[in-house]
Structure formats: structure tokens, C-alpha cells
Amino acid sequence: MDVEKLFHMTGGAGPTSYAKNSYLQVPPGIYNEEGESVNKGNIYICESSPPAVSMAYFIQFQEDFFLFLGSRSKELLVGGRMVLISLRRVGPDHVDRGNYILWELLSQSLANLVSKGKIEKEKLKSYHTQFYAPSKEEIEEQLRREGTFKVDYGSAVAMAVSL
Secondary structure (H helix, E strand, O other): OOHHHHOOOOOOOOOOOHHHHHHHOOOOOOEOOOOOEOOOOOOOOOOOOOHHHHHHHHHHHHHHHHHHHHHHHHHOOOOOOOOOOOOOEOOOOOOOHHHHHHHHHHHHHHHHHHHOOOOOHHHHHOOOOOOOOOEHHHHHHHHHHHOOOOOOOOOOOOOOOOO
């Protein structure tokens, strides 16, 4: 089977290019008026990210998750249930080691590829992972705001991360 037909965005060019379409998903506030990233030198939310970056992704999470919940509520039968499994952070700090460690490894790997000339520096400067790990409270707030769902049971499973 042809991979191009299965994963039509793998070509990297044209209207179905992942790179082209993922850029459209970057929330407002990530770039300044000059088109430069305000999250300078970072591809994810990290300790050196300005508060505006966390806020931009939080607002995007609110909009996207609200839309997701509204769409799911239309699909469910009355009395139906939904199981929601997602990554989330433990507390209010956006830099949660359990969530950001993989992005840090990716960031270091990409920087290494830039230093070896395998990736253009400008391409790396424009790349953002577009990942936001909400807190339990943020998820519950969106569930309340959407109004269709109630939480019957909620639990967290912690995974040990040792690198």
C-alpha cells in the first residue's frame, strides 16, 4: 500500500502539508508584530517561556476542548458515557517534568541537527510543538462550562520518569 495515500500529509508540500497546516494552528500571541516567536529559542512551554506563551496555549486549549466536548455531546445517546484519557499536569506550574521531558529531548535533538547542518536554523526557529497539558482543574472547568457532561469518576495514574 502506498504510504503517500495512507498519510497524505507526509509529502511536506502543497495544501496538505503538515508544516503548512500546523503553522495555522499556532495560537495568537505566540508571534509578535514582526512575526518573530515570543518563545525565543524554545519549541515548547518551558521555564524560560514568557507567561504570554502559557496563556496563549491555555486559551487555545479552552477553545479546542470546549469544541471537542460539544461535538462529543451531540454524538452520545441520552444517558451515554464517555471515557476521557489525557495527559495532564499535576499542579498549576506549566513546567511539569512528566510532560516536558520529551519535548526537551526533542528540542535538544533538533538543535543538534541544526548544528550539523541537517536542519536550517530558520526552520527550527519557526517550529512549535503546540502541546498544552491542562491541569485537572482546567479540565473540570471546561466540563462545567460546556454543561453537558458530569464527572462520575476521575483518577490520575502517575508514571515514573527517570532519565
